[in-house]
Amino acid sequence: MSQTNADAVCAWVDQVLGHHKHNSPAAQASAYAPSNIALSKYWGKRETTFNLPITGSLSISLAEHGTRTGLSVVDAPQHEVILNGAQVDASSSFAVKVCQWLDQVLPADLKLRIDTHNTLPTAAVLAASARGFAALTLATNSLMGWQLPEHQLSALARLGSGSASRSLWHGFVKWQAGEQSNGSDSVAFPLASQWPQLRIGLLTVSSQKKAVSSREGMARTITTSALYNQWPQQAESDLATIETAIIAGDFETMAKTAEHNAMSMHATMASAWPPLVYWLPESLIQMQKVWQLREQGLPIYLTMDAGPNLKLLFEAKHQADVEAAFPEVQVISPFE
């Protein structure tokens, strides 16, 4: 990141935290944040230091599938990062990102032990940075007694990872792109709609870490894919369609638009250079199975993030059929 942009982030953080930046920390604090899956995707940044998106996006949170992060003050020269019980190497990209975020928001001499646990151990690798930075933001707010309003917590979580701005809440969450250069209006908020019958099926094809990060993938797509030119317009239109369908409880429109949105995002990636294809052969096999079942009359749709795994969208009344067709599926009820 350039020095000027880094300075702009520091200036914004100092403005938001004010004198609370130097509050005395509590001995410890802990917070939980759910994973989220975008129904209308965030793919492309208009600014990379604040993680400001080109378009808005809309997600569904995955209830008990998330991350719990505990924080405690340590008398040590550096932060200590622990993931699922094991110390993380300080040079790993995860530890570097976490420490960089903490150093932006804490007084320079305050060092923490960050103990992060993913709930529901599963093979599915799901937006780990989203829930991780959301839980870290909530826990730090509590440890430091900042008592910040939710929109500012969302903006702080976004500094760690864009999609983290949406992981502070359960249910449907919309992240508005905003217009300000410091991102003060690029924040997420929960939608009032509940959908108790909605189900998300996690189909894990591979739990390998992705070779190309979302950050790098977005940058490559924007700079080299001609198809990306049409993406912002489609993304905004899909977001509006999905939000209206959620309010109307119209499953077909919501799920169909979410699948089309995901396929279109992957098309922009595939037309980047070098090509960016996150799918594995097994992903395609499962996708075709979904399409075949749909042709046979089962209302089931899919979405995929920057990885090979599928997330199925369906309603509770079809859960038994979906489980019969995909015995390995892990079903989440986001509103129960």
Ligand code: DP6
């Ligand atoms: C495909 O939020 O992981 O999952 O802001 O660079 O950390 P950074 O990217 P990240 O990107 C998520 C991309 C996506 C779509 C989405 O979640 O909206």
